[in-house]
Amino acid sequence: MTGVLPLICGGTPFYIFSGRMKQGRFSLFAALMASALVLSSCSTYKKINYIQDVDTDVAEEIAINRGILIQPKDMVSIIVSSRNAELALMFNLPVVSYQAGSEISVTSNQRLIGYVVDNDGNIDFPVLGTIHVAGMTRWELAQHVKSRLLDEGYLTDPVVSVQFMNFKISVMGEVTSPGTYTIEGDKITLLEALSLARDMTIFGRRDCVYVIREKDGSRTTYKVDVRSKEMFDSPAYYLQQNDVVYVEPNKVRAGQSTINENSLKSVSLWVSVGSFLTSLATMIATILLRKPSNG
Numbered sequence: 001m002t003g004v005l006p007l008i009c010g011g012t013p014f015y016i017f018s019g020r021m022k023q024g025r026f027s028l029f030a031a032l033m034a035s036a037l038v039l040s041s042c043s044t045y046k047k048i049n050y051i052q053d054v055d056t057d058v059a060e061e062i063a064i065n066r067g068i069l070i071q072p073k074d075m076v077s078i079i080v081s082s083r084n085a086e087l088a089l090m091f092n093l094p095v096v097s098y099q100a101g102s103e104i105s106v107t108s109n110q111r112l113i114g115y116v117v118d119n120d121g122n123i124d125f126p127v128l129g130t131i132h133v134a135g136m137t138r139w140e141l142a143q144h145v146k147s148r149l150l151d152e153g154y155l156t157d158p159v160v161s162v163q164f165m166n167f168k169i170s171v172m173g174e175v176t177s178p179g180t181y182t183i184e185g186d187k188i189t190l191l192e193a194l195s196l197a198r199d200m201t202i203f204g205r206r207d208c209v210y211v212i213r214e215k216d217g218s219r220t221t222y223k224v225d226v227r228s229k230e231m232f233d234s235p236a237y238y239l240q241q242n243d244v245v246y247v248e249p250n251k252v253r254a255g256q257s258t259i260n261e262n263s264l265k266s267v268s269l270w271v272s273v274g275s276f277l278t279s280l281a282t283m284i285a286t287i288l289l290r291k292p293s294n295g
Contacts, residue, residue: 173247174204
């Protein structure tokens with residue numbers, strides 16, 4: 001009697017032809033192995049797909065993100081412009097060119113000098129003096145400087161531009177291109193950071209992506225599951241300067257780390273492999289030679 005074994009995978013039926021249903025244990029063994037393979041392939045997407053529970057074609061409200069906040073040790077550039085270029089010049093740091101390890105002040109646009117935020121969150125701005133900038137966004141700092149220039153009568157039409165000069169993140173672990181990346185602008189998400197690193201490898205655990213953040217003298221580690229839309233609500237979804245993203249390897253990759261040249265040369269390893277292969281061959285031979293039951 002020829003039988004068909006149906007398997008349901010994600011609502012789709014798969015059929016396994018078992019030949020004659022009473023061909024003995026070999027038919028049963030083959031059917032079980034095929035079933036395991038099909039079921040295994042059906043569950044693979046649950047391990048590697050991103051945001052599996054997201055509602056498609058549905059608009060969801062996005063929480064307002066202020067952007068990157070200025071912190072101690074940050075470096076920012078502040079450029080003041082005006083129709084009166086000579087007056088605006090005294091509010092700008094000089095542009096420098098680096099040659100053979102020496103600094104030479106020049107007027108060409110080689111490289112801007114930035115303001116380094118001290119441990120108290122302050123910068124020393126030309127003419128205006130000390131400004132407390134920690135906790136501000138770059139737009140808030142630009143508006144603050146502009147307001148002071150207007151209120152104190154230095155300029156009548158100032159235009160102030162503020163940019164981060166050291167906004168960097170690091171991505172490591174099971175990604176294709178680990179490294180430290182300089183970010184232009186002041187907003188980057190966790191998914192964008194993984195894209196910069198050319199995505200996770202197939203060995204990366206999608207449920208164990210860590211974001212390590214140091215802020216205000218403390219270190220916080222966030223664990224994010226990128227398979228779930230709850231990722232969007234995590235404090236680590238929008239990255240901050242100097243964040244470290246680490247993708248944990250799965251068991252397969254971790255197991256590979258124990259196989260090295262020395263272990264391959266180990267006598268005990270090859271004895272174990274030989275013993276396993278002998279046992280496997282004996283089991284297969286037993287199944288093939290055993291007569292099918294008449295029941």
